[in-house]
């Protein structure tokens with residue numbers, strides 16, 4: 001019933017509305033999406049959605065905010081669960097990040113360190129990075145963003161996910177001893193000046209609880225049970241997990257890997273459970289198994305009922321808003337990502 005009404009309202013608004021859904025959404029929401037994608041693809045889709053007046057974003061808040069930053073003048077962004085944040089994004093409040101930047105720039109020189117901010121961050125933090133000449137990145141282009149950062153400056157300062165930062169730094173060949181972790185709870189980030197002076201990658205101490213739930217023993221057990229399987233994980237997983245997996249990449253990478261796998265093959269996937277169970281549902285001629293059941297409760301907040309409430313509120317919905325200055329500076333950082 002609810003879903004039928006959602007479909008009717010979607011049909012009624014036709015091309016005036018576009019529904020963007022992240023891969024971690026519940027199946028019924030993902031199935032309704034005009035575009036289903038990873039956070040990079042959805043930011044791009046929002047920036048290219050020329051015809052739609054209403055961009056309905058089914059994901060977490062930082063994703064809806066990114067759409068708000070890149071949208072056109074005549075559009076609005078609707079987020080059906082305004083309270084659905086991301087604990088990882090909340091681990092880097094902008095005032096603490098500013099303090100850290102001041103300290104690091106004082107030791108190394110502001111023109112020597114490139115700030116890079118993961119899409120999973122507040123709009124204010126993206127704006128700060130935009131002001132200091134840096135870029136946003138997502139899990140699908142973090143490697144390229146690190147390469148760009150090192151081409152432009154001596155070191156990169158990456159927030160807020162330590163694990164994606166560590167995996168990306170390793171991916172572009174930065175030795176472990178040149179990677180330091182900035183702990184916002186400690187004076188000077190808990191990094192000695194000598195180490196800070198020699199560091200090439202400075203990583204904010206933040207993590208995603210959905211992906212740090214995966215541990216190396218999960219992979220060892222999966223290999224014992226399914227010796228023929230390929231094990232693929234998201235790069236928000238800790239380095240020791242990524243290192244022993246057969247591959248790591250964004251949610252779009254994981255989707256493509258399953259789509260391109262031979263019928264009859266087995267894949268064990270380490271990421272959010274809604275995506276893994278949908279891949280299993282949609283590819284019944286291959287075996288798709290979750291590395292472990294790990295759910296993102298914030299992604300789960302958007303239900304058919306919440307989406308219906310949003311659609312019923314058209315043409316006067318509650319929209320995502322951001323201060324003008326924040327939008328302007330955050331857009332610089334987002335546009336740098338889109339052009340890298």
Ligand code: 13P
Pocket residue numbers: 023037038039040120138139140208236249250251252
């Ligand atoms: P993707 O960019 O890979 O879709 O990841 C977003 C995210 O929140 C992962 O936890």
Ligand code: SF4
Pocket residue numbers: 060085086087088089120208209210211272296297298299
């Ligand atoms: Fe945030 Fe992790 Fe959920 Fe992604 S899976 S939205 S990083 S809490």
